[in-house]
Amino acid sequence: MKTLQLNSITNFKFQTMKTMKTMKTSAFYALLTLAMLGCSDDDTTPEIINEDELITTVILTLTPDSGDQVVLTTVDLDGDGPDEPVTTVVGSFSENTQYQGAVQFLNETEDPAEDITEEVEEEADEHQVFYTISEGLNITTTYVDFDDNDNPLGVNITLETGEASSGSLTVTLRHEPVKPNDGLDSAGGETDIATSFDVTIE
């Protein structure tokens, strides 16, 4: 029994040495092959990708028949990057006034800026812009543009103000919502834009 064990140990050593030699040779060829395969790869740097469908900018321009325009703008140049969108409100609403509103969606990472509004209008049946007014803010909006199925689109609207008040106005662009719908809550689809503005009626 003991001899057998000894034998097997010597045998093991002998074989290990032999195996090691074979292993070394094999390893050499393996590395050589891989090195050869590896050389075929040259270090070409990848091409930059600028997001195609990025919307960086929303501009809602509200024009009264007479008086000052109100321009609401949101800009977020790094898309889903860490920089927060910057919201600016230029002008304030007047009491009991009707405004013609037009919203514009831009991709300003391109030069010149790409106007995404055109795409939204071309695919009117797959889009809808919603305007949500916070409680206490005396504003009502009405759709004035419609898709081929006579469902509202919302690139152009009429906005009417009431008594002096303040609150938020939210612009939401939904892609592939259920149309027709009873508003944002039942529309489903995918939010492409959701931006809120603090506004006042003076």
Place this chain on the structure above:
Amino acid sequence: MRLFALLLLLCCSMQSYSQDCNNTLYGSLLDIHDGSVLTGATVIVAQTGVGVLTDLDGNFVISNLCSATYQLQISHPSCSTKAFSVLIKDDTQKTFKLEHHLESLNEIIVNGKKTNRATKSIYENLVDQKTITTFSSGSLGDALNSISGVSSLNTGNTVVKPMINGLHSSRVLIINNGVQMQDQEWGAEHAPSIDINAVGTLKVIKGAGALQYGGNAIGGVVIASAPKVPLLDSLYGKTIFSGSSNGLGGTVSSSLTRSNQNGLYTAFQGSLKRYGDFNAPNYNLSNTGVFERNIAATIGFNRIDYGVEAYYSLFKNEIGILRASHIGGAEDQVQAIASPVPSIINDFTYNIDAPRQDVTHHLARIKGFKNIENIGLISLQYDYQQNNRLEFDVRRGSNKDKASVDLVLDTQTLTIDVASDISEKLTTKFGIVGSLQTNYANPETGVRRLIPDYDKYSIAGFASGNYDINQKWVLEAGFRFDYTHMNVFKFYRRSFWQDRGYDNQFSDLVVEEIGNQLLVNPKLDFYNPSFTIGSKYSFGLYKLFANYSLSSRAPNASEQFSEGLHHSASRIELGDLQFTSETAHKISLTLQKIGERFDFTLTPFATKIDDFILIEPTGIRQTIRGNFQVWEYRQTQAQMYGLDLDANLSLTDNVRFVHQFSLVKGYDKTSNEPLISMPAANTLNSLVYTNPNFNNISIAIQSNYVFRQNEFPNTNFEVVLPDSIQTVDISTPPSGYHLLNLNITAAIRPDMQVGLYVNNLLNTSYRNYLNRLRYYADDVGRNITLQLKYNY
């Protein structure tokens, strides 16, 4: 470790007494082709006339044998009867192999060789050919789900990603015909690119014990092997047709093998799977169809002492992703979660629209082996894989038909190993594995790359051995070292680069600045040692497996380089360039009893993972598209415990009761919170009636109860809506549920088998915690599948 030592001591203290005629033979019976177990075979001892049946695992036990040579006659309903002679001296274990006729029409080959196991000290779970056949219309993940302790991370019902004891993705290696799959396994919504119909046997090793396959298998290894080809002149094959009521589609799978006595063989296999929208009990799951096409061909030459084999397979799978799951930011999520039904329900269709995945995987492999005296069996294998993953999102304008993700992953691997039988008792295996991997993200997508372009070079060496101390004890140990170098080119957003402070730390990595993006070239090196030691102790009707393994895994490209909106999860995912490798220590034990009427295996385990990489929500990011939850990868200390139990009780000769229970608990030790996405405890109980004398009929009624996951981290968050502030409850797991399944199979002719499988018999509405689409829709309802299998 203390527990391990204690158990070792415990085992040593047990003694077994064997007198002259008090020996026991523990036999197991396998199919010679694919090593699958043969159940219900009759084993008769010629000298005594004592007869037993093999159990579900193909095992049998004959007691009260004298120390002598016995003649055994083994017969199986679908095999020719064969006689074996066995020398009994003390308690003896032996594996017998029969030619299984239902699978291939050949003659018997007697083969005394040991079963081909990848590890000795970890209990290996096996899914046999018969069970695999029942999953012909499903996926690899579905078949694996039948094993205790294996669950899955699902995206709907067609993307099924295996999870072993709560771990998944890069922590689970999938070996397809000896090739480690490189199919972008990092993504939670990426299922393995393997055709279940091409698989002969499926083995699961829970843990990193099988070092020849990789040292990074912190979760475990899944080994899928093609059926083995016999050394005989034969032409055989089979075709399986399945049709299902849910999804109104079917699967056809066919294989043909030509083998020759001179060792030359060829095999072809193909399958086609087409389903339309599946449905939940109360509604259609719109856009959940699947279209899968696979072919595989093998040509080889086997002369026992040497041989070569070339293999090629093509896997192509188009999968629709539930339309209602494609949403924008947190605002949409509030609505989706609040709504009891999906926001989009259309009529049934076979069309697969966006969002969808289209995956193509090519695998080519050539291997050779030669048995050299005094050295052992030397094997050399080269394989090439290409995985092209296309993901289509709901897009606008001219981009409609353009993929949002288009990644091509090319991998070449060269493996050399030497397996030596140093002595009767000692066997060793050494090997070297080198690989080259290139990831290319197509810029045509017009969407910033989810995974950057990279080249990865790795080389590994391993050595393992096992030593049979005596009939009762087997010791095993192994060591492996992996070196990985990654050369990455990635465009970072300048805002992110600065936000993370990388501009101070890694300014030297910046190659170029273009607009608001930076091209960065990180070169990363990882050194990963892994180690395993274990033993198997057999005593009486029992076997005890004990194993400790140390494994370490380099972070994957997704964990390091994610940076932006992951559309299919509607969240922003951020990786970390500075991650180090994660290291796991796992202790697992298995107590197995193989009895005449009652068998069980009980596998408790404990895992400690240092620098465990997990992704968790860290806040809300405001963007022009609304609010998105930000999920950041981070490293922590994790601990996991659990157990898997399998039991099998024969009530009568024809009726048996099968029980499975799995439990896993995982904790983040840094935050002292439960780990996210841990499978809930579940139990599977079946009553099975089989009658080999009556068309080999098998009727199984199966009850599957999945408990509610009661431990989870709270990752809910608040979102400001135009008119309110709402909490988005994304963390609360759904309720527990109970499903009833019915499986009936019968051989209507010796060469023809029919199967009727009813899943979710009661059409129960349920949602699974590990299904990523659980926020949007119920899981699938009742599905009746009729299957016809024809052997020729």
